[in-house]
Amino acid sequence: MGDMHGITQQLPYLKQLGVDAVWLSPFYKSPQADAGYDVADYRVVDPLFGNNEDFDRMLATAHGLGLKVIVDLVPNHTSDEHVWFQDALAAGPGSPERARYMFREGKGKDGDQAPNNWNSVFGGPAWTRVTEADGTPGEWYLHLFDTKQPDLNWENEEVRDEMRSVLRFWLDKGVDGFRVDVAHGLIKADGLPDWDGAAAMVEGSTAKETPADGDDDGGDAEPATEPTRAEGQDLSQAPFFDQDGVHEIYRDWHKVLESYEGDRMLVAEAWVEPAERLARYVRPDEMQQAFNFDFLLAGWDAERLAHSIDASIEAVAAVGAPVTWVLSNHDTVRHPSRFGLKDPATFPKGIASEDEQPDAALGLSRARAATLVELALPGSAYLYQGEELGLPEHTTLPASARQDPSFFRTHGAERGRDGCRVPLPWTADAPGYGFSLNGPDGDAQPWLPQPESFRDHAADVQDGVEGSTLELYRAALALRRKHRLGRGAHVWSAQHRPEQGLVAFLNGGVLVLANMGEEPVDLPVGFTPVLSSGPLTGGMLPVNTSAYLLPQA
Known part of the structure; x- marks a missing residue:
């Protein structure tokens, strides 16, 4: 762990x-x-x-x-194993212990419907009904996430x-x-x-808190059309x-x-x-x-x-x-x-x-x-x-x-x-x-x-291998500290052409170029590259590559 x-x-x-x-x-x-x-x-x-x-x-x-x-x-939210929630279950409806959480009576003749139609961010309903101390179906509690994560009442x-x-x-x-x-x-x-917004499940679906069928061989679950969060x-x-x-x-x-x-x-x-x-x-x-x-x-x-x-x-x-x-x-x-x-x-x-x-x-x-x-x-x-x-x-x-x-x-x-x-x-x-x-x-x-x-x-x-991702991060963070980029100011440079895939800006005297387009681009005259995410050749910035450059003395 x-x-x-x-x-x-x-x-x-x-x-x-x-x-x-x-x-x-x-x-x-x-x-x-x-x-x-x-x-x-x-x-x-x-x-x-x-x-x-x-x-x-x-x-x-x-x-x-x-x-x-x-x-x-x-x-x-807390865990449902938090002492507060255990006390809330034991104390029953209307108690100060339950007032710490979002307990509500259900809708319908027998209170067997959730208090509203909210769904969990993790999928499935956002409400779970409890069984009271006398064994009867009782109130519902809200959990925007898992059933084991009851929401606290911040009022x-x-x-x-x-x-x-x-x-x-x-x-x-x-x-x-x-x-x-x-x-x-x-x-x-x-x-x-x-x-009825984004957290809602696909209409008519139900959640199942068990692994998908067919998992016995350790393979991945088949993509399901339900239940999943509505897209977009x-x-x-x-x-x-x-x-x-x-x-x-x-x-x-x-x-x-x-x-x-x-x-x-x-x-x-x-x-x-x-x-x-x-x-x-x-x-x-x-x-x-x-x-x-x-x-x-x-x-x-x-x-x-x-x-x-x-x-x-x-x-x-x-x-x-x-x-x-x-x-x-x-x-x-x-x-x-x-x-x-x-x-x-x-x-x-x-x-x-x-x-x-x-x-x-x-x-x-x-x-x-x-x-x-x-x-x-x-x-x-x-x-x-x-x-x-x-x-x-x-x-x-x-x-x-x-x-x-x-x-x-x-x-x-x-x-x-x-x-x-x-x-x-x-x-x-x-x-x-x-x-x-x-x-x-x-x-x-x-x-x-x-x-x-x-x-x-x-x-x-x-570690210590030139060009490795670890050494790239170390070099970038060192340069960030040296030039105080975190406390600097961002200014788009003359080279900035995002519609063509080129992101370019200045901060703390450092010119940053990122080629997110489909063709290599010329490196600007009067600047010297001091760090790049990949090799630079022939005075060009390749696609899928970024570079830090400093003005030439």
């Missing part, structure tokens, strides 16, 4: 990579129904990963290396007090900030009105997302962080459109940053990328906040694989063996080029674990190995996020590629199986 001790061991690697901080996904006590995003105790490290003292040692080591630590906070002051206390618990330990999961989802619209619709307009009331919560949290010495920060995971709505989360008295998913969704498309850069910078400038840039994370297909598809701007919800398989070499060349664009932009850049190794998605993961609840709740129609979460390959010739040297019974098998392609991407075969 990996653990706190393992993280501590690898912190020097992150320091050498050149990053400023590490963000840890949830490590709290949890039944692990959704990779720890189902929290049973917000103040305790899950025994899978060690204990609180192990966390303290990891944090001290990170700070000793000059690295800040950001921890994941999951405030929208309840006890919930707000508890989460303030959780913030202080980790701030007292010395953490530098929080990534806030589902930051746009805490407040629901008054009356919980019906909604906007979740951000749902009555359970981006309600104005969330901002009062973050103004309150801002005050909590402000009461501590040093730089403490909140970064929002908020899938919100348009950019002006997202900027509301980073007003001066709220959060410090918000993930810019519009940039991630632009894909390998020059015009879309250029438009995203403009819109993102303009939106946050109005509130005085920094922009953020991200190409991959734990919820998305890794960008080297997305960029290797026939449509490199597509956004699949996972890839299985019977789906289109990416062109690995093409995807990696584009991913390396996109990374140079990302790391040259002003603001904060977020790198997903393993992207510095050029890791692809595991696109042939057998259904028998999958763990993502979205795979099961959509009966395999959504392949899920397991393919991007496969553990890192540290050592090419070690069992488990060096990730889990002391596995159960000595087999050292990581919690998700690694594809054979990971051998060629292992950190030890890239």
Whole structure:
């Protein structure tokens, strides 16, 4: 599984990579129904990963290396094994314990219909009916995600007090900030009105919380026409997302962080459109940053990328906040694989063996080029674990190995996020590629199986190798730091022609060129290339290549 001790061991690697901080996904006590995003105790490290003292040692080591630590906070929901939810089940309707969650009476003569028509983001219904202590069918509870993740009621002051206390618990330990999961989802619209938008399942479908039929041989599930999320619709307009009331919560949290010495920060995971709505989360008295998913969704498309850069910078400038840039994370297909598809701007919800398989070499060349664009932009850049190794998605993961609840709740129609979460390959010739040297019974098998392609991407075969993706990231981050690009200013250059596939801008004296077109282009006169994502020959910038250039003396 990996653990706190393992993280501590690898912190020097992150320091050498050149990053400023590490963000840890949830490590709290949890039944692990959704990779720890189902929290049973917000103040305790899950025994899978060690204990609180192990966390303290990891944090001290990170700070000793000059690295800040950001921890994941999951405030929208708890685990159904959290003591609060167990108390709510025992206490019954109308109790203060149930008031901490979103319990409602059902519709229909016998209350046997869900309170509204909302569906889970993971697929299937967003409501589950409980059996009361006397054995009779009872109320329903809301879970925007899995049934094991009941939504908290953020209109309840006890919930707000508890989460303030959780913030202080980790701030007292010395953490530098929080990534806030589902930051746009805490407040629901008054009356919980019906909604037929993006989270709705295909009409007439039903969810089944078991693996798809035919999985006995370990093969992938057949693509299902049901149940799956409706395509091309906007979740951000749902009555359970981006309600104005969330901002009062973050103004309150801002005050909590402000009461501590040093730089403490909140970064929002908020899938919100348009950019002006997202900027509301980073007003001066709220959060410090918000993930810019519009940039991630632009894909390998020059015009879309250029438009995203403009819109993102303009939106946050109005509130005085920094922009953020991200190409991959734990919820998305890794960008080297997305960029290797026939449509490199597509956004699949996972890839299985019977789906289109990416062109690995093409995807990696584009991913390396996109990374140079990302790391040259002003603001904060977020790198997903393993992207510095050029890791692809595991696109042939057998259904028998999958763990993502979205795979099961959509009966395999959504392949899920397991393919991007496969553990890192540290050592090419070690069992488990060096990730889990002391596995159960000595087999050292990581919690998700690694594809054979990971051998060629292992950190030890890239370390110190000129032209490797790891060394490209190290060089780009060093140049970013040297020229203070994160604190710089973005200006489109004269070479910028996105309609022809060329993205070109200046920042901190560095000229950035990205050829996303179909033909090589001339490198500008009077500039010297100092870093490129691929070979430059004959004074030309090849297709699927980016370069940093400095003015000649």
